[in-house]
Structure formats: structure tokens, C-alpha cells
Amino acid sequence: MVADSNDVVLECRGLGHSFGKKKVLNDINLSIGRGQIVALVGPSGSGKSTLLRAILGTHPAKQGETLMDGKPYREPSRDRGIVYQKYSLFSFLTCEQNVAFGLKLDATSAHYRFFQFWKWRELRKQHLAAARELLEDVGLGEVENQYPEELSGGMRQRVAIAQALIMRPKLLLLDEPFGALDEATREELQLMLLNLYAENQAARRAGQTPPYTILIVTHELNEAIYVSDRVLGLSQYHQDGKEGATIVYDKAAPVYEPHSPKDVNAFVSQREELLRAVFSNQYIQHHSEYVTFWRDHGLKPAALN
């Protein structure tokens, strides 16, 4: 399933962060392999968002370093896409323009757009066509000329995901992306993520590099187990918890392509394990007890050496 995991995209080495005297993150070591769809769960206040922002690069951690493809970074860049729960779209652009916005900013400069206006117009047409195609792929062909304000929350998040995906980011970060949605819409969008997983699998079967690497932060345990092939638990409930939260759970999750049958038993037992290991303040264990993902797969990514 994750045999190609040794190809590490993102690495966090000894990340630590504090707000004033309050220690939030403590010695986080994490490697994410290309093509993994990773869910990050944790009790509220455990610093999930802080970790995500450090990985995104907008708020670098005070200690430790983050590396992408082996290169350290401390700023956001086009290699890491993000979908937030709120404010995920530019309200002054139509859906189509929103999706094409990244292509515009990334592929051209303001100088080019001004002084080579006619060439830019030609290029713009290609960008918009690519955006329309992607919107149709996520089932939003008919709303391309509407403004985000006119869409439902679920549609907006779809557009936001398309907007991030069109950049082909090395890592796509989703920050509680479906938190504000109703149950039915949430399931539709989870299915959309499973489709991305299916594309990854298809690429693996064809011997190619899987196209999507995703880190999704969620407070919904079910969602985490359902959409990801690897679950991370970030928690302050471990032997060194006063120093801040760290990764206390890291295991593969049973994930299935959209329409294949699912093993509910495996699902339930992992859920119970997670509840105990990550969310329970009664059950304090050594933080490495459930951090077995790489060992389970007989691999040793650079970060763990």
C-alpha cells in the first residue's frame, strides 16, 4: 500500500513551539512519504493548527526545522498548498478565476502581464480552460462563472481544493476542511478525497509516482480513519506532556478505494485504539508506543536515523 514511502517529501526535525510560557509542541519528528494521505488528529488545544502552520511555513516553529525534499524552509511557497476551513476563496474572483489564480501568479509576473499583454491574453485562455476542466472533474462544471458568495459551503470547499490542486503542490495541507459542513456534504467531500487516493493507487499499479500527498488536520476521528492511509495522533497525554504535545500515534489506516467493500471491524478497533492512545488523559504511555508506522513497513526514513 505504501511501499514507496521511503521517498520522503516532508520532514520535521525536532519541532518545538511555545506561546510565551505555554509550551505547545515538543520535539516533533515526522516524515511524510510521497503519495501518502495522512490524517492528523488530536485533542483540542494539542497544537494541531500550530503544527500545520509550521509545516505550511507561515509561522515557523521556534525550535527544529522543516524540510521539503531535503531542503530546509521557513516560508510558505507554491510547493505546499492549503485549504482552510473558512476564507478559503478569493471573493472577488469567479470560481473559474479562483482556480486559475494560482496559475496566473505562479506562471507569470505582473511585469509580463503588463508589457506582454497579448501573449498574456493567450496564456490566460489556456489557464481558464485548465481551470474549467478541473472544476468539471470535481463536479462543478456549471458554477464556473459564479462568485464564491453564491455557492454553498460544500461547493466552496471543492473549488478551494481544485484551486490548490491545480498547482500540483508537493504537499497539500487541509486544515479542518469540512468542519463547517453538514454530514451529507461532508461525506461527498470525503469521497472526493478517496478518489484522489484511488488515483494514487492507479499510479502505483502503473509503476508511476503517486500524484497526491496530503496532510489533513481534523477533529473527526471517523473522518481521519476513513479518508487516510496513515493516521497521526498529536497529544499532550504522554510521559513528557508538560513540555508540550508530540506525536503519540502513527500507524497505517485501512483505506479503501471509493466503491470497494470496507472492513468495519478494523475501523472500529483502530478508532478505540486512537481514543485511548491520543484522547484519553487517563492513559499515559511512552510517546513512542504507538509510533510504529515506518517500523511496520520495514522502512527507515532519513528522519528516524
Next chain:
Amino acid sequence: MLRKPISRRARFGLGTASVVLMLLAYTWLSQHRQSTVRREQQEVAVMKVAELKAIENRTERQQEELDKWVTLSKSPDAVDRTVPTWSVLYHEGWVRATSEQGSFKRKEVWLINDFAATAKRLVVGLIVGILCSVVIGLLMGCFDTIDAFMLPPFTLLAKIPTTAVLPIFFVLVQINFKMYIAMILAGMIPTLAQAISASVRKDVPEELIYKAYTLGASRFELIYEVIFKQVLPRLLDAARLQIGPALVLLVAAEWMVAGEGIGYRLRLFYQRTDMTVVFVYVILLGVIGLVVDYALIWLRRWVCPWFGE
């Protein structure tokens, strides 16, 4: 019930009624003034006639005067110009304002001359003022250093009533076209730049900025393509609201020192307590203000269709 909705027809009817009522009130007031003035004139005429008739041997001049007063006592012709009637308003106000006046050497149509002079000052002042405010406001909203540097003087300047600063301008700057522009800038930039900077801070959530970075935006692109476009509708509204204060300032300054322009003409007629041309100017100012306001609202809807009504 509070805020109970009414039909469109009722709304239109009430609106029309209020305007008609206003016009009727003016008509009544002007007629009342006119008849009062004439009655007073008649009373004086009657007195004069009695006085003159008492003289036994009237000189030729006294006889002429008597004839004049007799005519006036029968049909007084005084015209009230403080609240002129509609016909006076038209003949002495509108016609005088829109036909050539003055000696053969310097003939001018007041209305066109005055409005053109004021409009030129106002438009140039507004354009320069808005451009400066947008640049300063965006920079203040984007960079804390610039904000920290500009905010204290702006906060202070914005609190000073701009008309109170007029004497300083008259003394420090020569009274010419540039002075009016400088004045409008001084009145406008502190308020408008602050409004724009506040909008940048309030209406552009950080998430959008981070997102733009992940989409490959440079710093300039971030300011122009994201922040500017996001605050544009608020900016247009804020600029629209600055036109009124700028015009107040301009008319006040013209009233004091100008040789042409709306304020200048209003002062001339005020000195003669002749409201005919004044009323014509005032009504026209109201109409133009209304048109410009709606034009700018329409512009905002056209430029920023996403912003809604």
C-alpha cells in the same frame, strides 16, 4: 409592528407626497413673503401720499413723486428676494445665471463659469487625493512600520475641522489653484487613508494572504492582486463619502477668497440679501450631488459585482 414592510406603491406614494409637500410649503412661504412685502410697501405709499398731498404748493418734483406713490399705493410692485416666488426664481435667478452677464469686455455665463471653476478644483483635488490616500492607506494596512509612523499625525489631523485650517492655507500658500488642491488633500488624506488601512486590516483575513503565498504570489502581486482588489468596493465607498466634505471645504474657501466659483457667487448675492441666484445654485448642487452619488454607487456595482448591493 416595527419594520412592517409596505408595498412598493405605498413607498412611492409617500416619497412623492413628501416632495410635493416640500414644494407646496415653499410656494406658500414665498407667496406669503411676497404679499407681506407688498403690503408693507403699500402702507408706506399711503403714508407718503398723505404727506405729499398735505403740501399746498408742490414743486414739479414733488408732484412726480406723488404720482409715483399714488400708483404704488394702488398696485405695489415690491419683489421679495429672500424667499423668491417661483416666477422670480426663474426670471431673476435661472435666467440671470444662464445668460451672458457683465460688460461688453468681459461677458460670462455665471452658472457655467462658476460651476466649471469649482468642478475643476474639486475633480483635480479628488483625483490626486484619492490616489495618494490609496497608496498611503494600502501601505499603512500592509506594513506596520509605515502604519506606526503615519498613524499619530493622521489621527490628530483627522480630528481638526478642516475649515478651521483655512486661514493657515491662505497665509502659507498663495491663493491660487494649487492652494485649493492642497486644501482638499489636507482635508481628505488623513481620513481616507485611515479608512483604507482599516479596511485592509479588517477585510483581508490572514488566511487569504497565506493562501496567495502558497499560490506563488510575489509581494507586489499580493498587494495589488489580492489586497487592493479585496478592499476595492470599500475603497470606492469611502472615497464617495469624502466628496461631500471636500465640497464643503472648497465652497467655504471660495466664499472667503475666490474671484470665481460657486462660493464666490453665493457670497456676492448673500451681500445683497438676494437669494434668487443662491437658490438656483443650491438646488443645482443638490441635483448634481445626487447624480454623482448614484453614478459612483453604480460604478461600484459594475466594478465589483461580487460585493452585492
